[in-house]
């Protein structure tokens with residue numbers, strides 16, 4: 156049998172850090188980012204189209220898990236750190252080998268994915284953040300698939316617990332209603348709301364920090380008005396600190 | 404025997420919310436703040452002197468636990484929420500009755516204190532954040548007392564776990580060294596670093612958001628330089644959102 160080695164290669168857009176995780180459950184934690192290339196979605200406000208669109212494919216590298224992990228180790232100076240798998244949609248890559256390699260050296264792994272593709276290796280992760288996309292993204296949520304992601308993660312492998320949470324970016328009232336619906340569907344999952352960046356690189360020349368903070372303020376008032384006290388509302392720290400700059 | 408009822412009264416500077424917790428372990432969580440009046444410290448950069456200095460005492464109210472909880476309930480519209488006890492130093496107040504009252508109605512309690520006063524009722528809390536003050540504050544840390552706070556919290560009461568963590572505000576290299584020392588003393592405690600606000604109300608007319616973000620950036624680079632990956636670095640969200648404004 157001929158094994159097609161190429162199918163085990165990862166499409167990598169960028170590997171950078173250590174920096175801090177800017178959002179969600181692990182906000183403020185030092186981490187190295189592994190950003191994969193390619194995505195099954197096309198969100199209207201995507202802030203990382205360079206890791207999504209096929210026309211950027213020439214900027215991506217095909218790398219083995221060993222090569223990726225060697226780079227992560229070099230960046231972290233061979234000191235175990237949290238590795239954040241993002242994209243694009245990292246769930247369309249064969250990331251299991253990277254996780255196994257990293258775990259053997261004490262590294263931990265978090266993924267952020269929209270939940271449109273469920274992989275058996277989600278059960279090997281330390282953290283799974285599912286960020287289903289609200290109406291303003293113009294994408295359609297496949298609830299059965301989101302469900303399947305959570306189901307897989309509920310059976311952590313090798314005595315590991317996969318910490319799961321949901322994250323919704325909210326731009327407007329319709330997105331907010333979508334987030335409320337998600338909270339009703341998954342009452343036991345920690346839910347993070349994030350004020351969206353309406354000025355991502357491809358839509359605006361300059362990031363509108365004031366506008367982002369105003370939307371966050373609105374989001375806080377909106378949840379409190381509804382006495383929705385079980386949610387967590389966070390900004391994207393990296394946009395506040397470094398704007399739309401990449402690789403920080 | 405005559406019970407001096409007055410000794411059971413709480414010195415209250417302000418009760419406000421719901422808003423979100425702006426810092427530390429519970430960052431982004433909706434909460435009502437109960438800020439007590441009076442403090443055994445005088446930090447050089449204190450941002451709530453109105454809840455510290457005796458000359459503000461006339462602005463504080465002496466209230467019973469019942470009165471305080473009634474106000475918390477009114478603000479939260481009788482919907483259980485996280486109550487954050489802050490100050491001044493809330494540890495110098497008899498807060499046990501308030502916690503008991505709140506728990507009976509499903510409310511949870513977090514406290515933030517410098518760790519200079521240990522109280523038996525710390526064992527009744529849901530969250531204890533100890534924020535020992537670094538050299539730039541010009542206060543002296545009593546390690547035996549900090550230790551005692553953690554010791555009490557390790558024996559949660561009524562089957563409750565008291566989630567503990569440490570938080571250090573860092574302004575400069577000396578503060579950073581202090582934070583490193585704390586991490587070495589308490590390797591098992593989650594540790595949060597926070598870039599300080601060098602422009603608190605009594606020191607500056609206008610808050611310097613850019614300067615605060617620059618210090619946070621420095622703090623991130625500083626920890627990464629040391630490969631200090633177990634720490635969490637966060638801003639004060641409320642200062643970014645609302646500057647030095649009170650009651651938000």
Ligand code: SF4
Nearest residue numbers: 194196197198201243
């Ligand atoms: S799912 Fe994420 S990476 Fe893919 S298009 Fe949407 S925002 Fe961009």
Ligand code: SF4
Nearest residue numbers: 442444445446449491
């Ligand atoms: S311990 Fe807190 S409240 Fe007291 S003086 Fe210091 S900063 Fe202000």
